[in-house]
Amino acid sequence: MTELLPKAHPARPEAGTAAPDAHQAQGAQGPAAVSHTVPAAPAASVARSHRRRLGPGRSLPFGRLIGPVLVVAVWWGASAVGYLDPRILSGPGTVVSTATDLIQSGRLQDNVLISLQRAGLGLFFGVAAGVILAVAAGLSRTGEYLLDGPLQIKRAIPSLAMLPLLILWLGIGEQMKVTVIALGVAVNMYINTYSSLTGIDSRYVELAEGLDLSRRQFIRKVVVPGSLPGFFVGLRLGVTASWLGLIVVEQINATSGIGYMMFQAQQYAQSDVIIVGLVAYGIFGFASDAAVRVIERRALSWRRTLAG
Template identity: 80%
Template sequence: MERPRVGSGAAGTGTTAPDLVPAGPDLVPAGPDVVPAAPVPAAARGTRRRLGPGRAVPFGRLLGPLLLVAVWWAASALHYLDPRILSGPGSVAATAADLIRDGRLQDNVLVSLQRAGLGLLFGVLAGVVLALAAGLSRFGEYLLDGTLQVKRAIPSLAMLPLLILWLGIGEQMKVTVIALGVAVTVYINTYASLTGIDSRYVELAESLDLSRLQFLRRVVVPGSLPGFFVGLRLGVTASWLGLIVVEQINSTSGIGYMMFQAQQYAQSDVIIVGLVAYGIFGFASDAAVRAVERRVLSWRRTLAG
């Protein structure tokens, strides 16, 4: 089955594309055969509000981590935890202060952020380009999708021996491992969103004789953004997961290196400081992506919104 072609409709309809196929919240088929939706009764709107998740509380997602820290603190204060196996929050906080004071934590964090940032950047760019090539072209789909589906079944970490052979054990290998994990995640979600665009929008674009550029701007981009942001959120998490592993392979700096060194001397407090650092950056980066997603996709009416 061939993909619908854009730009093959009859010209001279007298109606411009931007008036009928706008981007964002107004991206709906318009025409004489479409009956406007009836207004929702006030009672139904009230019921929908009651059935929803309720008003969002600022920093509400911190409730779970704070509860976990409280349980950890109580177990340590009641001597249920052996400090040789798991240090208490007070000891971890004191160790973090010492690491900050002598500059070790900041130096390692900056190195880790650089690795994760470069891997995320290259991975997102590669994933989007591959998704567009496979999602907008039947030949591209035949050429790329099967290969990337196979790659999805192969963990990036399983390719470490081969990547070390090819790229050595330096920074290039570390960034490549992170980028591979991010690229596949972004590709899968963006490609699924592209191929899942309602065919009615494509048919409407054909009937209006939209150019290829107008079709991409008015139909493809708004339709693929939700899937792209899902892939981006998962890609951010994948970048941190890959970073944890590659920083323990012949590294001389980074949070993972600091944790590996602490393992040799049974310093559980330093290990927990590293875990907390990973958790904070992972949570903050996901929250940043969510904030951008809410702003860009503010036209969508969802339960979470």
């Protein structure tokens, strides 16, 4: 979008007018004013000083892991002093031992692969549907009239509340599970992308009209850069929604997956297996969100923000 903005030119003296010299300036302001004049700081140094005061500053390479590490440390300490009942919540050592056994038997890998496949398919179809609907409603008045109302109503209805109807329509197989995940992702993608599309500054639109840009150039230079921030917000929420939906659908008449493994452990009061499943969900959710953040930072490197 910055390519569309006209460049500012420095002010020039009018023809026939000479610029005042230093002696004239001193005579106009007086010697007292000159003696107390302080040279202005460069704009770059001022911006850096504001960033040091307001921004996050220099970040640690793995700074976001500090919180989870502290939680594990408190959990480990409480278990070591006997504050936690192992029948209710197993200690970290027991969980690590159980995870090792599950990996050696291949049970954990098999369930993880199935869960990743379900979450990946739901995320893919949800993102595609949400973006297509947002573009149709955001760039066309007819599309807005036809699509925005029903999708706003769907936004108020949780995807999990539609489980009975989806089971009735699609059964209890993989199609139903992927559909539930995709619905949760699609709503997040639509709401944020549509809001970003319709929130593009009208001055850029007027500037594009003044430059006589074609529709393709307008979409490439104005619409796409203007909608990317909302798209990535929706993508991050969609990734989280895919894992939330996966947790639920894998505990409903499932025969495989991390959720199924946790449900089976619940029947035998195996809290260590349940925690292994929760840790697996947390790791994949954290890693996927971090991957989206990296892509977002690279794609939106042209923005000057405190987090950029």
